[in-house]
Amino acid sequence: MARIRAFENAAEEASRGGVAAFGASVSDAAFQPEVRGPLHLSTGQEGVAAGVCLNLATEDLITSTHRGHGHTLAKGASMERMMCELFGRATGFNGGKGGSMHIADFSVGMLGANGVVAAGMPIAVGAAHAIRIRHENRIVACFFGDGAVNRGPFLEALNWAKVFALPVLFVCEDNRWSATTATEAMTAGDGPLARAAAIGVPGLQVDGNDALAVHASSRVLIGKIRGGEGPQFLHAVTYRFKGHVSVDPAAYRDGEEVDRALQNDPLAALEPQVGAEALSIRNEAGAEVKRALAAAAAAPWPESAGAYTDIQHTGDGQWR
Amino acid sequence: MSYAEAGCEAVRAALRTDPRVVVLGEDVGRGGIFQQYKGLQREFGATRVIDTPISESTIMGAAVGMALAGLKPVVEMRVVDFALCAMDEIVNQGAKARYMLGGQARAPIVARMPIGLWRGSAAQHSQSLEAWFAHVPGLVVVAPATPQDNYSLLAAAMACGDPVVYMEHKELWALQGDVSSQRLPLGKARVVQEGSDATLVTWSRSVHTALEAAAGHSVEVIDLRTLWPWDRDTVLASAAKTGRVLVAHEAVQAAGFGAEIAATVAEELGVRVKRLGGPRIPVGYSRPLEDEARVSSQAIMAALKQLLS
Numbered sequence A: 001m002a003r004i005r006a007f008e009n010a011a012e013e014a015s016r017g018g019v020a021a022f023g024a025s026v027s028d029a030a031f032q033p034e035v036r037g038p039l040h041l042s043t044g045q046e047g048v049a050a051g052v053c054l055n056l057a058t059e060d061l062i063t064s065t066h067r068g069h070g071h072t073l074a075k076g077a078s079m080e081r082m083m084c085e086l087f088g089r090a091t092g093f094n095g096g097k098g099g100s101m102h103i104a105d106f107s108v109g110m111l112g113a114n115g116v117v118a119a120g121m122p123i124a125v126g127a128a129h130a131i132r133i134r135h136e137n138r139i140v141a142c143f144f145g146d147g148a149v150n151r152g153p154f155l156e157a158l159n160w161a162k163v164f165a166l167p168v169l170f171v172c173e174d175n176r177w178s179a180t181t182a183t184e185a186m187t188a189g190d191g192p193l194a195r196a197a198a199i200g201v202p203g204l205q206v207d208g209n210d211a212l213a214v215h216a217s218s219r220v221l222i223g224k225i226r227g228g229e230g231p232q233f234l235h236a237v238t239y240r241f242k243g244h245v246s247v248d249p250a251a252y253r254d255g256e257e258v259d260r261a262l263q264n265d266p267l268a269a270l271e272p273q274v275g276a277e278a279l280s281i282r283n284e285a286g287a288e289v290k291r292a293l294a295a296a297a298a299a300p301w302p303e304s305a306g307a308y309t310d311i312q313h314t315g316d317g318q319w320r
Numbered sequence B: 001m002s003y004a005e006a007g008c009e010a011v012r013a014a015l016r017t018d019p020r021v022v023v024l025g026e027d028v029g030r031g032g033i034f035q036q037y038k039g040l041q042r043e044f045g046a047t048r049v050i051d052t053p054i055s056e057s058t059i060m061g062a063a064v065g066m067a068l069a070g071l072k073p074v075v076e077m078r079v080v081d082f083a084l085c086a087m088d089e090i091v092n093q094g095a096k097a098r099y100m101l102g103g104q105a106r107a108p109i110v111a112r113m114p115i116g117l118w119r120g121s122a123a124q125h126s127q128s129l130e131a132w133f134a135h136v137p138g139l140v141v142v143a144p145a146t147p148q149d150n151y152s153l154l155a156a157a158m159a160c161g162d163p164v165v166y167m168e169h170k171e172l173w174a175l176q177g178d179v180s181s182q183r184l185p186l187g188k189a190r191v192v193q194e195g196s197d198a199t200l201v202t203w204s205r206s207v208h209t210a211l212e213a214a215a216g217h218s219v220e221v222i223d224l225r226t227l228w229p230w231d232r233d234t235v236l237a238s239a240a241k242t243g244r245v246l247v248a249h250e251a252v253q254a255a256g257f258g259a260e261i262a263a264t265v266a267e268e269l270g271v272r273v274k275r276l277g278g279p280r281i282p283v284g285y286s287r288p289l290e291d292e293a294r295v296s297s298q299a300i301m302a303a304l305k306q307l308l309s
Helices: A004-014 A046-055 A069-074 A079-086 A120-133 A146-150 A152-163 A192-199 A209-227 A257-265 A267-273 A275-299 A303-307 B003-017 B038-046 B056-068 B078-094 B130-134 B147-159 B206-214 B231-243 B256-269 B287-293 B296-309
Strands: A059-064 A140-145 A168-174 A205-207 A230-237 B020-025 B048-053 B072-076 B110-112 B140-142 B164-166 B190-193 B197-201 B220-221 B226-228 B244-252 B272-279
Touching: A004 A046, A004 A069, A004 A079, A004 A275, A046 A069, A046 A168, A046 A230, A046 A267, A059 A120, A069 A079, A079 A275, A120 A140, A120 A152, A140 A152, A140 B206, A146 A152, A146 A168, A146 A192, A146 B110, A152 A168, A152 A192, A168 A209, A168 B038, A192 A205, A192 A230, A192 B287, A205 A209, A205 B226, A209 A230, A209 A267, A230 B072, A303 B287, B003 B020, B003 B038, B003 B147, B020 B056, B038 B048, B056 B078, B078 B110, B078 B287, B110 B147, B130 B140, B130 B226, B130 B244, B130 B256, B140 B147, B140 B244, B147 B164, B147 B197, B190 B206, B197 B206, B197 B231, B197 B296, B206 B220, B206 B244, B206 B296, B220 B231, B231 B256, B244 B256, B244 B296, B272 B296
Parallel strands: A059 A140, A140 A168, A168 A230, A205 A230, B020 B048, B020 B072, B072 B110, B110 B164, B140 B164, B197 B220, B197 B244, B244 B272
Antiparallel strands: B140 B226, B190 B220
């Protein structure tokens, strides 16, 4: 969690003056921050990524969201190569082709962040279906946000997983905000867990800012999945510390709500329980992120010719 | 006034004058992610400027239903890439409603879906898919290049009575220009620069790139403004005058709308034609990769030279 926090803080810093959304001026085209694309930070949500992924083995798979740095790190991906990707460098996981929104590291079973809300859900279900067809023992953890429960693929993916009794843990990482809109105001019924229950996918709700509780709850659910009980659902309630993207000051949120949330910092809550080691963990994370920043800044840019590779085998890279 | 503000003002004027106009989409209550709805919910209330769940298919499907029941919805899709989550509702439902239902109803929907490259937005937030929609009978397709046109064409789109795919370009939001309440028809191109050696047809962000390339040359630059209906008369008259036509656009060249214009000009007049669009590659995140997807003024100039040689 300390590594995720350190990464998010550094990425945020490196993106300052980047994509100027939310009505800010886009006139200063000459200024190029190190991280220039849209950056969705998971600051404050680290407990969900860490708590769930600690129960996964390297061969298990995950799908993620546009807010996916934490999931990627927690699944065991290299911080340095992720920073390189955010910097758009050839040494990044995607060779600079994807950036923050499309981070993937197949070597640790991270099948991809995603630029489209809920799009990872059918993909996770398909991966789990492949596992079933190939008689493998691994499982899939599917991370998605609270906004995703109002898109059609949510229903279709849960139904599919249940019908085929697939080994999927659905993790609704509920940070309360759908971009700039309060999710609660836009969501009918009794919440994600009730929707899952209606499809026959059982689950648990947990305080997503209590990393140990997330770990314990997901451990129970993953045990059921590995035991052949089919898909399970974890509703982890947390809070998005930052705006929708790094340049969004999120002034549309109630100040008191934000203050309360900042008091309920999952990292600060965990550190006393870790004890004396917490400081050294934090220092190590700080040193690691510094190395990652230095490596990314020094890394080579992708060759322009790379724009024409890895598109398709038949007719790859043709202009016309 | 900026291009984004001009779009906002056009919607504001329509909300003021026509009680049937409503706005619906994600985050519109906070002005939309590009502030192209700034202040509208405060002025007109949340029942007319409607915040929605992240439910693209139902945003668009509901707009079809609203339209069939007498409203004139302005739909926010964030970026054209996300409109792909609502393709059935746009293509099979909205676009077909008038014809398929025997003319009993029309679907006066304006679906705003910004296109184009925009500073590291990568493969799922950078596409220019205007040709997809121009291919579908029943849809009007508009791609304004200036603040004035964004005001006037959005006003025309909301008034036209048929479903309109309205494509603003993300790199133009901050572009400044004088904006009046000038009325413009849909389907009428603008001759931006007169010339006699060649005709350069373009639209959206590429109009500005084309003007850089054509500066100092006797090249007639035409901003098409509307892809469907497109202004054949203006293009053909210019082509007949110059005898050479280049079509340049940011969208992928292969099967792009430039092919339609080039083919039409060749069929009608038999003059020399050339197309220039983006390479058939997904848009990369990293600067050097993104730049490969960009149709630069140098590339347009090179294509013009080839055409004139």
